[in-house]
Amino acid sequence: MPLDAWIALATVIAVFVLMGTTRLGADIILLGGVILLFVLGVIDAQQALAGFSSSGLFTVAFMYVLVASIRETGGIDLIIRYVLGRPSSEWRASWRLLLPVSFMSAFVNNTPVVATYIPAVIGWSRRLRMQPHRFLMPLSFASILGGTCSLLGTSTNLVVHGLLSDRYPELTLRLFDIAWVGVPVTLVGLVYLLCLGNRLLPSRRSADQAFENPREFTIEMAVAAGGPLVDRTVEEAGLRHLGGLFLVEIERDGNVVSVVGPGEKLKGGDRLIFAGTRDAAVELQQVRGLQPSSLGESSLSKDFRERRLVEAVVSDQCQFIGQRIREGHFRTLYGAAVLAVCRNGERVAGNLGQIRLQPADVLLLEARPPFIERHRQSRDFLLVSQINGQARPVHEKAWLAWSILAGVVLLASLGVMSMLKAAMLGAALSMLSGCCTVGAAKRGLDTRVLLTIAASFGLGAALESSGAAAAIAGQALGLAGGDAYLLLIGCYVLVALLTELVTNNAAAVIAFPVVTTAAESLGVSVMPFAIAVMFAASASFLTPIGYQTNLMVYGPGGYRFGDFLRVGGLLDLLVGATALLLIPRFWPF
Template sequence: MTLDAWLALIVVTAVFPMMAFSRLGPDIVLLGAVILLLTLGVIEPDQALAGFSSSGLFTVAFMYVLVASIRETGGIDLIIRYVLGRPHGEFKALIRLLLPVASLSAFLNNTPVVATYIPAVLSWSRRLPLPAHRLLMPLSFASILGGTITRFGTSTNLVVHGLLIDREPRLAMGLFDIAWVGVPVAIAGLVYLVVLGPRMLPARRGAAALFENPREFTIEMEVDTAGPLVDKTVEQAGLRHLRELFLVEIEREGNVVSVVGPGERLKGGDRLVFAGTSEGAVDLQQVRGLVPSRHGASSLEKDFKERRLVEAVVSNQCQFVGQRIRDGHFRTLYGAAVLAVCRGGERVVGNLGQVRLQAADVLLLEARPPFIERHRQSRDFLLISQVNGAARPVHEKAWLAWSILAGVVLLASLGVMSMMNAAMLGAALSLLTGCCSVGAAKRGLDTQVLLTIAASFGLGAALETSGAAGVLAENVLAMAGGNPWALLVATYIVVALLTALVTNNAAAVITFPIVMTSAESLGVNPMPFVVVVMFAASASFLTPIGYQTNLMVQGPGGYRLSDFLRLGAPLNLLTGGIALALIPLIWPF
């Protein structure tokens, strides 16, 4: 191999463990790799930037705007309201949940679908009653299965197809061509989840169950009307830096002061709510002027318009991951106080200020009302939902948002215009008709996914132009014995394993040139291998880090890694076997 080929291979090889095991986001890792390859002269500037001009990338971006319009108008809430209902038994409940989710995910990005469904499912499970952990992992898996039905069901499908037509325009696929494989795969997967799923998942306690009794993690005291603390600030009263407690809110004359600042002045009769350990209550007993609360119901059980109790799932991209809550100044940055932390189905006990946050932790927060909208699209949180909050009202423009999406699908499927042009037109109509504001459109763009896709193009180009892809293809062919069937199976296994550890888009884009070169060297039709890359990149059932929706349900469901392996491994084998059996029949070698 040439020096450039060795450099490209070393950099790409280093990228995958860094994405899997470092705290850096995949976008940062991949952009850094592209910059390094550009600096070393392995790729030219136009190759490094090729991903930013890809039709697949822009199609994904415009589709995010369409999804944002449906979410903002309450289009998904509308379906949830009419579909969930009150089924009798777990079997019927799973059917009512999984079929609509898979159908929606065939046309919408999975993440907002699952994010909208999770709060509704948690409330629904309490009404049935049915344990939430029996519903949430199947919810995530159903959204992944639904994404395999259409070419635009996932961003990966769109990007891989974009790579394909850039290389071989004659091989362009229709919007529903992969449905010949996707529908059987989705049906088999849904049957597995409905029939065997409940038997495969052990009992788990989710965050909602752990957070339902506020008295377990709060201590309430009152300011003595005749005591020395009246008219003193929180700082002056010595309540700012308690060892194992912190002041969350003050209930005063029927109102509440949430996310209390150090300059807030205390008044006689104020009811102070502290979060922390029961052992920390000893410190409060030593504070002159504080007496135990004489009220019956917990202050957190009351409904105040000035504050909200919300559950937030920590993203693996959160800047506080690995930091202690107190050291990171969580309250200062977000304007929210942490009341409790749930991890792996168990509430984290001890001094909250000393807890080091991890990805998929569920935080019970007290915040002011604007917090939810301000941070709903934040990359620091996978999901933010109001505790016992009412569903968002259905907007009168929901039908229009759905109509615009249907028009986009119709225009693209009939060949009137390309998928990118149709998506661009649909995004513009969404903004012009008021289905989506410019701010909501910006928040709806998943910049991490878009940057990951764009940077992956640069790495793929480095492998191809340096000759590394050709060398790797020769080695792969030698291992497969020149047998296209063996190569097809090997491709599926490698991409599926990579997507379980790193982002599916990066796994697909980086392996694409190697797979195409291998097929061309064999002298066979590359289409079976292209479609296998699409399906293998979507087979993210083995780990919570393999796909964002898996991380979203991990905390609320109280799942452990073993739960994903228990339910996901057989599903991976089932869907992989069906895909590998059908793909060569529809796209012969």
């Protein structure tokens, strides 16, 4: 291989290693790789920026606006309300959840579907007296499976279709062409989840149940200096006999009073550690003279009546990962006070300010209402939900938002318009009709995903133009012995493994030129290989980090890494076997 090919290959390997081992965002790492290749002259400016003009990228962006309109009008909430109901058994509850989720995920990006369903499923399972973790992982897996039924189901499908159309204009796919494989794959996956998947999940408390247990949920408050509680005893302050709360200890000037008697006098600045229920935490905020434990100066001390309790799931992109809450000045940056941290379904014991945050930690925060809108689409948090009430969506326009999406699907599936034009028209109608405001559309755009897609094009172009893709394809052909079916299996396995370690979009875009070059060298159609890339990139069931919806349910469900291996391992094999059996039948070599 020439020198440029070695540089391109080394850069791609370094990018994958960094994405799998560091907390840096995939978008930052990929952009860094493209910049390096451009500076070294491996790719030119046109190749480096090609991803930012991709039709697939813009189709994904406009679809985000359409999804935002459904979220803003409460369209998914209405379906949840009328579909879930009150089933009499866990099996009935599972199919009433998984079937509509997989169906919706074929038309709507699965991330907002899962984000909307998580709080609803937690409350729903509590009413049914069932464990939420029995439903949350299947919820994520069902959304992934449903996304394989149409090109609109995932951003990866749209991006791979864009690559295919640009490179091979004569090879086109209609909206539901991949459903010939996607529907059987989804049915096989759903049958597995309904009949066997739940049985493989161990009994374990979810984050929500840990918060409900008075011995598992810690609330930390401080005695306001100069307030009415200073120099009063615990008994006089009314903190001795609290319903659902127990005063565990007092931290004062670096010392801990671990056995708090009724005659213990309170001092200004005392930090009080309570154990209690989440609902009791709401009442504790109303005690005059108590305030959230100070972890940094903030304007949060104002507008007491406007404060709300909020749950937030920490993203792997949060800038506080690995830092102590106190040292990072969490409260100063976000205008929110951390009241509790839950990890793997268990309360994290000890001083809240000394806890080092980890991905998928569930935080109980006290914040003002703007926090929710400001951080609902933030890369720092995967899921933000208000505990005691949410803003009312514009439900009267939900039917209009769904009608616009149905129109987009109809126009694209009948070939009246390309998917890009249909999505563009739908996004414009959503904003003109008031289903989605400009602000909501901006918040709905996942810039991290869009930058990841755009930057991936540059790395893919480097592999192709430098000759690295051809060299790798030659090696793959040698291993496959010139057999097209063995080559298809190898390509699927490669992409499926990559997508467990890095973002699915990056795995698909970077692998695409290698896979298609191998098919061209063998003299067979590239179509089955392009379809295999779509399905393999979506087959992310083994780890919580391989797909965003998996990470979203990881914390609230109280799961452990091994739970995904246990349930997702067999599902991965079933999906792969079904896809590899059917793809050559509908797209022959």
